[in-house]
Structure formats: structure tokens, C-alpha cells
Amino acid sequence: MRLATGGIMHETHTFSAEPTAIETFDVARGAELWRYAGTNHSVGGVVDACRARRIGLLPTFFATAVSTAAADRATFEAMAGELVAGIAAALPVDGIVLTLHGAMVAEGFPDAEAEVVRRVREVAGPDLPIAVTLDLHANIGQAMVEASTVVVGYDTYPHLDAAERAREAVDLLVATVEGRIRPTMALVKPPLLPVPQAMFTALPPFKTLFERAHALEAAEEALVITIAGGFPYADVPMAGMSVLAVTDADIQRAERIARELADLAWAHRAEMVIRNVPPGEAVAAAIRHPERPVVLVDVGDNIGGGTPGDGTVLLAELLAQGAQDATIFIADAEAVRAAVAAGVGGTVETAVGGKTDDLHGPPVPVRGRVRLLGDGRFVHEGPENAGVPADMGPTAVVRVEGVNLVLTSRKLMPGDLQQLKTVGIDPLRQQILVVKAAVRWRGGYGPITRHAIDVDTPGLGSVDLNRFRFEQLRRPIYPLDAESTW
Template sequence: MTLPRVAVLGLWHETNTYGPNPADLAAFEAFELVSGDDVRRHHAGDRSVISGFLAATELDPVPVHSAGAWPSGPASAETLIALVDRLTGALAAAARPAPFDGVLLNLHGAMVAAGAPDVEALIVRHIRTIVGDVPVAAVLDLHANPSPAFVAACTVVLAYDTYPHVDMWERGREAAALLAEAVNGRALTTTVAKTPLLTCPLSQSTDAEPMRGLLARAKARAEAAGIARISLTPGFAYSDVDRAGISVLVVADAHLAADARRVANDTLADIESHAADFDTRRPDATTAVREALAASAAPQAARPVVLADVADNIGGGSPGDGTALLAELIAQDAPDAVVVIADAEVARRAAELGVGRTISAEIGAKADDRHGTPVALTAEIITVTDGTYTTTGTWMTGQSFSMGTTAVLRSRGLRVVVTERATPPFHREHLTSVGIDPATVPIIVAKGAVAWRSAFPDAARAIEVATPGVCPVDLSTLPRTTTPIRVVA
């Protein structure tokens, strides 16, 4: 029996429209920009959405093209054109031997480029000019901001169920199974409902309320109605677009359209009735460091205490060079702590000087004026590496990443890991690759909101800090030019 031939495509980027660093083509080349069999090789052995697609046994999944970059500011119009040209060019070439029966898409759902506030909808339009009216199944990040136009252009849209994200492969495999059913005649459609409620990532953890309860109740409603799939995306509030907010995605058989709308709207009402539960307040840097020092100073204190630098969340598009916690650890004379700072200039200087030498430098806060001021530091260079590692953790297990030239500087008890590239702290190898065992460190600064927990599941205590930056705890500090929309299914 000939299996349905389906295209495997990806274009993944979480765009912080306030972020100072644009997503240029080099950012995609450094993270992922591959076509053809290179897609399969790039994802071999990992637990990504793409590898979930490629594991489908009900289909003949053809790796066509995949692009991705770490979260950052918006891509330029020129970068978007180049990315679209590569994707559509690869798709058109792959479609020449035989037409595709369907498409599997790995998208983030919150990508923005200059002149294109809804990149995902644009991508699907371009894909359909090549493949025509065939079923399209898309997997989105839990922080997606899916628009009604995008959802209407797809057949199946579902999202990760977890934050931190540990179910990417499973969602890819699930989307492939649903696409196989659609290709074989099952009439599936996706319904979307949206609330303009903007929430901080700290309140979006799926292991805690309110998200844990909202997800459980949504799944119970869907199961009772015979719905194929329901997803909640609490969204990405650091994107100044009208599609931001919390979304409900319901995949159902066409004859259950009325039930799908009812489930979507009941779930929307449930979310809005718990709006107050998403409110978030956290201590400032001075208070948080004082608490961390007290906790780590206790006799036989468990390690590590993690200070989450929320507003400099690299996984949310910040530059990773915020200095508020570094400055405070120095001011309060922390006896032993580790901080990671993205500062390409200092990393390269340290590498040129070499291990054992002393460096005096102004570190951090160079991308913009939102993330503190540079910190003057004189320190010994104790480690220099190329910053590459392969992760065994739960986020994209088996993938290789690069922080670029990386140096560990020591000033009294403080170790500052200076990286050439801002790299989210999603993996324990972030530190172990430079010789630091997190289990032995009293205090670690993680530039993230929630996803860092997958790297440090053994954290003795987490203190989330209201630092300055483009991913603030208090969303009202960001100037919005758009009004998020409410959509009833």
C-alpha cells in the first residue's frame, strides 16, 4: 500500500517586538536552516516536533525545509523574504516528482517581521499556492498567538501541553496521526476562540494553577463532547500584535462543529472567570538577592537557590545581558554565585587573553537601555571554551547548541559566565559544559521565567525576580500600540 506523501516544513521564531536584537538570517543559520535530507540529519535522535513528524508510520513524511532561531526582536523584511523564498523554493522542488497529499508544519505561532505582523498566516498562504487544497496540520508552541486567519487556513492546529515544554515530539507525532486521518477522508476542522487577557509567563506554568486546572477542565469538556483535540495557548504578551492573548484551539470532526464551538466558548469563559489568578507580583533585585543569600547561608542549606531574571528572559527574546542581579550580588558581597551574561566583546577579549590572565571590563547592558547599566569587573579568567554542547535534557533532547566563545571569569566568590551568543538556560549543559556543577553552587542566576526549571529540576528554591527588561513581570510597563482582540467561536 502506498502511504500518503506529506511535506514536513518548519519556520519557528518567538518574536519579542520590544527586543533590541533583530532576527537576521545569520541567527537562523546558527540555530537551524536546513533543507531536504539535512532536515532528517539535523533532527536525528532528538525529541523535537520535526522528529515527531518524521516518526509517522501512517504517512510518507518527506523532509523538505526547516528554519528556526532563538527568540529575539522582529526579523527584517529582507530576512523574511529570504526565509519564505527558501521554504517555498524547497517545497516547489520537492513537489515536482509527485504532488503532496498533505503538509506537516512546525511553527511557533508568535513570529513577527517588519511589515508582517502575522508571519504564520503568511506562510500558510504561500504553502497553499504550491500544494493546493490539501490537509495541513500545524503544531504551535504553548506561547503562540494564533490568529483566526491562520487557523482558518489550516485543517488541524494543536499546541504543546506543557510549560516547560517537554512534549514536543509527542505533539509532532499526534499531529501526524491526525493529518493521516484527514488525508484518508476524515473531515477535521479547527475552531479558535480568543481572549485579550495578557499574562506573564510566570503564571503560565502547566504544573501549577491556574493553567493546570484550566487544561484539565478543557480536556474533560472535549472528551465528553467527542472532540478530537483541544489546546490552550496562554500566548506571548511581549508581542505588540492584536492576536496576542490566550487562545483555545479545538480540533473536531466537521459534523461536530456546533459542539466544537460550545467547548471552545465554555473554555474561554472558564479562562476569563480565572483572570485574577494570572496576576503576578515578584520582589525586586535587592530583596531577592537578600533572600537568596539568607537561604544559602543556612547550615547544610540545599543547593542551588535559583534567582530567575524574569525580564531578561532569553527564551522570551531578551538580549541576555541584563545586569541588575549581577550588580546586586556584587553589592551584597555574595560569597559564591554563578551568573551568565551575554557579552560578545568581553567573551572574545577573555579568549584572546587566555586562562590564568586577569581581565578588567565593563560587562553587560550593551544591547539597549532597558536591562541595567554595564558592571565594572576585574576578574581572573578560569575557563575558555567554544560554547558548544549537546543536551541530554528534556528540551530538544539530543540537539546540539552553541553559546559561541564562552569564558568563565572569577571575582572573589562570584563566577560570571560570559557568552558570545545569548542562549536560553534550557539545559544543564549551559553550565556543565564550562565545568560548573549546578548542584554545588549556592546561588545561580537563570535568565528565564519558567523553562529554566527543566535544566535545574533539583533547585532547592526558586526566587523569581522583577528585574528590568523587555520581558517584565509587570506587563503594564511595556508601551502597546495594538489592542488584543476577543474572538468567540
Template structure:
């Protein structure tokens, strides 16, 4: 049994001013070909790592083609996507020419990929793979929790499995589940039928964390439905509101064993329950000052402010300055910001050297909405070329690189300036600079929820904030042009 594996993955923020290039894929999480995929992801907590575990468990030959992931950013340049897709399909053709036809394909995708001229990048990719292998061989796709799902991709795939958890600590598990399902399909034990139900709903980030209410109840329902006879997989997707595409929003996907009526009935049941409880998934945005006041009132430290409107993990620029200015204005002590994306400031710090005090503008360089640069009188505390190893549940076993980076400090306020637009999944990189996050009283992270997997065990309080930034959670302010339906809580207001 031969099963091809790979994928082109990206979470695209249409409102970002910076397009995503081929170079971004090559230098982001990386571009891996053939055996490089096995070397990079065997044993790693990522879906492709789960595919490889499945190969070992069932003894099938994993045929690695191409895997790439660019850090979330703006719309992908058409030429870049065309190059990557063409190489993936050519590698599939070559693999079949050399070793015979593959029996199926496991795809590791995101679900919110947007390309110039292609609103549904994931649908186009799955459709292209389907055209290459024909209608009969199975394609099982894993997707992120934040996909904007379409009927196009459902029709092209045999089955779809989405992440359960946020933060995403179950990626390898979902990859193993996909491997289980494709093997059972090839052995004739199951006949997957997949049904999609879209919801006109924007789901607030703070209501998606699966370890806490209300999202924990959603997952209990999902897992309960998966125990029903004939149900193979159930996915809840909370959507990605910062992609200006017609199908933006939440959805439910159900995979049943040969019974479309059962799949449709189950999808309707879950989608109806989610819609009936829509106010529970909505949380009004919190201003920076209000969040600090809440944290101080609780008196538990460190107070962690999650700057979800400037979440680099969702494609925001990562250089909004409201929190930095607030920390400085208040003269906070033992405060740190992880990270501000500012390659220019990082280079200036490197040129100056450790221990030097310099005056430099920090942040606020990508777009006016991110706020003006903050002129800091800062000491260079440490420098780095950006290399580190993930030490938390997410991406365990993998390495990362933040590019040219520096720890700057003015008074009691520290800020780590970096080159790579990557969110702080944990304190690992800060630790390489000599920063002890556990000793801080105030921590601001350019992240929405993924940081929780590593920071929550020692956090005093965590509050998501809506700073002045491009990915505001005041959804009515987002300049949609392609969204075709009314959604909650924008045109459809919360009920009294």
C-alpha cells in the same frame, strides 16, 4: 502517502532593538534542507522529530523541505523572511515535480512570529502554503504554547495542535499527535474543524508552569475535554505579550471531528472558564532584592532567581546587570549567573587567557533599560568555543553552541559570558566549563521557565524576578502601538 514537513519558526520580541536577519536563522538553531532535516531531528524531542516518528509508524513518505529556527530576538527583516518562504515553497514545488503531489503538509511553527510589514508571520506562512497546495489537501500545524493566534492562520490550516507543557518537554509528542491527525484525515476517518477563541488576557509566566498549580489544573481541563466524543484536539495558548501586534494575548483552539457547533461550544466553555478565573493566571512581579529575601527566609539552597524580564528565550538581549551588581554588592559566595550575553567580554577573556585577572565591563551594552555595564575585577576561570550537548528533557539528543564564551569570577560570584543569545535550558554548558551548579548556593538564569526541566530536581527554591530589563512583566510599561483591545491586567484590572 507523501507528506511534506518543515517550517520557519521564530518567537519575535517587538520591543527588542536588534532585528532578526537571515544570518540569525543560519547560525541560531540552524537552517536545514531536505535530508539534513531527517539527519538532524530523527529521534529528537522536537515537533519535527515527532513528524518523523509518525512517518515510521504509519509508513508514509516524509518529504523534508526546509526547517529553520532563529533564537528569539527582534522583528524579522522582510528580505530574510521572503527568502526563507520562497525557498520553502520552491522546495515544495520541486518535490512535487520530481515525486508527484504531496498528500498533505505538516508544519512546525511557533505562533509569535512577526516580520517587517507582516504582524502575523505565522498566518502569512500557513496561508502561502495553502495557496501552493490548494484548498483540499490537509495542513496540520504545531505551535508553541506562547502563540498569539489569529483567525487568518486558523482559516488557512486544516488543524492546529499546540504544546501542552511549559517547560516544553512534549514537542515530539505533539509532533506525533499532528502526524496521527493528518493520517486519520487522509484516510477519511476524521474531518477536522478548527475554532479559535481569543482572550483579552496577559498570562504571567510564573502561572504557566504545567507541573505546578494553577497551570496543572488548566491542563487537566484540556485533557478532560479531549476525551469527549468528537473532540480531536484542544489547545490553550498563554500568548506572548512582548509582540506588539493586534492579536496579542491568550487564546483557546478546539479541533472537532466534522462538528463546528461542538468545536464552538467546547471552545466557549474553556475560554469562559479561563476568563472567569483570570486572577489565578496573574502574579505580580517580584523585585530582585525581595526575591533574595524570600529565598534566604526559606533557607533551602540553591536559591534560583529566574530573570524572566531578561529572558533570552523570549527575545530579550540577555545583558541586564541588576542581578550581577546585586550579587557583587552583597559579596555572595558560591553564586553564578547563566548567562550574560556579552561577546566583547568573552573575546577579552579569550585574549587574556585562563588564570589571568583583568578589569572589564560586563553586560549592559544593548540598551539603557538593561542597566549600565558592571566593571568586574575578574579572573578568567575557563574558556570555550561554545559547543555542548543538551542533557535535559528539552532538545534531548541535540547539540548547541553558545559561541565564544568564558567563565569569569570575582570573589564568590561567577558569571558565564556568551555570544549566542540563548537561555540556559539546563546546566550542560556550564558543566563543560567546569561549573558544578549543584554545589552553588545562588543561581541566576536568564530564563522564565524552561530551565526548570533540568534545574528543578536539585533546586532549593525558585523565584521569578523582574529585573530592570526590556521584557518586564509590568505589562502597563510596555510601549504598545498596535494592540487594539483592552486586556487584563492592564486596562482591565484584577478584581478585589
């Protein structure tokens, strides 16, 4: 058996001011995809599953990027074109596995990844099985269902099961190729637009939803069930929650299961509304907390959700309240250059952060001693993305009063303790760790955290969706339309 593989992953924040160009992406071509082997990544799961089964795998093109704005048309066409040409060149194959995110928007394509699958389908023909893996934050639309044969979404947030779900997708694809199953999919979209913070899968309501889905899978009612919380910061018609049930040639049952889980999600909708703690109150509580470390979650600047990572509200508050042993990351290449110019041991005086837009706090003037300079590269220790390299670009640690200010040239979503260790920060010795995240941080930080406070910082990651002006979104949708019925 021979399979072709490739993909594109991007979670698009359509209100972001950060452009998305081909340079935004980390691209792997052909044999470069083998670098994901053995990692807790979707592509790693595909590679490992094929090796274990002695299936010939033809790698084509894979591109991934941290969340930014919608890709322009030329960027999308360049990437989709290369992927589709790679798949076409690999034909004939017995099946195709695509690693996608599911919440990518490109100029002209509100559901850009469904367009990718549609184009792959066009070259593959109507009968060739195509398996797709999606992120839990996918905004799944009917076009995705129509173009693919079987879809498998992550069941966890933080995304700890990326490789496992990819192996499952390969299993289902192989069973399809061998004629043992005939996947049939039904999609139901309850009118729900939860924020990422509400989707932590270790707590209700998402824990409740996945427990029911897993019970149905265990009872062999469905081959696989995807519950995607969706990505609310994409102003597209298919934004929001999705339930996608896959059965073996039984569309009525797939529809019934998808509907049941969508009803369950709707019944739990009030639990998806989040209220966070004001910054001043949160910092004061973190300072006086008797145990360390305390994690302050800068939800408004949730990098994984498409914010710039240069939000300054908590930095200003930490300095104003005289916090000691606090660590905060700010993505600011200009400030890194100032620190590099001062050199290790030197004093740097500059304004940091708040430069990408005017939504995440103004630049904060700081004066401090440069403690460390580095290249910002490390390998994720996991659990999420274990084994995958990361690159923050040139990085500096500047001690400003009691604060370890980590300046990075590129934004990187937090969630892996190696990000701290690589710049000489021992997380256990910090009183306060600021994470620019919603939930992903829990993967690496969770086990060592003694207390966490979700902070109501302003910005593109705000949990108050009324702060955004939606134009393309389907309405009514909860909680924007609080009184809506379904």
C-alpha cells in the same frame, strides 16, 4: 503515503532592539532535517512518527532562532520563499506538516506564520490536508485557522511535549488523508494577555485549564484542543490567549468547547497577574537560604522571551552583597574576547553586560581570573529539546570575587543543566544559580532546585505590561485594562 514537511520558528519581541536577519536563524535544508530525528523537538517528532509508520517524508526547509525583534521584509521573504518553493517542489504529496511557533512577526506581517501557511495553501490547493504544530506561546489568529486543516499546540511549559505533539499532529494528518476524520476548528480568543511566568503548566491557572481540556479530549468530545497562552511582548492585534478546539466535522461542538475553556480562563484571570521580589531582597534571601542551590529567576531578562541576555542587575547585586558560590551567565561577545586575550589563569578587567540597550542595567566593571575558555557547544540533555545541539559561541568563565561569571558570545535560553556542566559548573555545589528565564528553566533545573525566587528585574521580560507602549494590540485586554469585562 507521502508527506512534505518544513517550517519556521520565531517568537518575536516587537520591542526588542536586536535585529532579526537570516543569519539569526539556524537553518536546515532537505536531508539536514534528519538531524532532529530522535530529539524532543517538533521536527524530531514529525520525523520519528513518519519513520514509525513507514510514511515517506519529504524534508524541505526549517529555520529556528532565539527570540529577537521582528524580521525585516527581505529576511521573511527569503525564508518563506524557500519553504514554499520546497513544498511546491515536493508536490504531489498526500499531506503537509508544518512546524511553526505561532508568535512570529515580520515587517508587513503581524501574523507572519499565518502568512506562511496561506502561501503553502496557495501552492498546495484548497483540499490538501495541512497540519501545523505551534508553541504554547503562539498568538493564534483566524488567518491561521483558515489556512490550515488541523492545528496542534504544545500542552506544556516548559515545552516537554514538543515531539509528542508533533507525533499527534502526524496521526491526525494521516487520519485526515485516509478519510477517517474531517477536522473542523473553532478559535475563541478571550481578552487575556498573560505574561509567560503565569503559564507554568504544572500549577494553576494553566494546570486547571489543561486538565479540563484533556478531560474533553479523553471523552472524545474533541480530536485535539490547543490552549495557547500567547506571547504578550508582540504588539500585534492577535497577541494574547487563544483556545482552539478541533472536532470531527462538528463546528458547533468545536465552538462550544472553545468557548467553555475561554470562559474558564477568563474566570481564572486574577491568577495570571504576577508580582515578583525586588532584586536586593531576592539576593539577600538567596544568600541566607540554608539549602543549595537557590535559583534566582531574572524574569526581566528572560532570554527565551526575547531579551538580550546581558542584563546586569543581579550581577551587580550579587557583587554588592558579597554572594559566594553564585553563577550567572551574561551574553557579551566583547567581554569574552577580553577573557580570551587574558588566557586561562590570567586576570581580566573589563565592563560586562548592559550593552544591547539601556533597559537591563548598565555595564558592570569587573576584575577576575579566567578559569575556563570553551567553544560554548553542547547537546541538550533535556527534558526539553533533548538531543538538540546548542551553541553559545566562544565562552569564558571568569571568577569575580565569589561569583562564577559565565560570559557567552551568543545568548542562549537556560533550562538545561548541560549548559552549566559544559563550562565546568557543578550546579549542586552552587549556592545561587541565576537563570535568565521565566519558566523554561524548570525543565532541567527543577529537580535539583531547593528554592526559587522570581525576581522583579527590569527589562523586556518585565511582568508589568504597563511598562510597554502598545499600539496594535486589541483593547480592552486584561490585565492591561484591569476593569475590562467580557
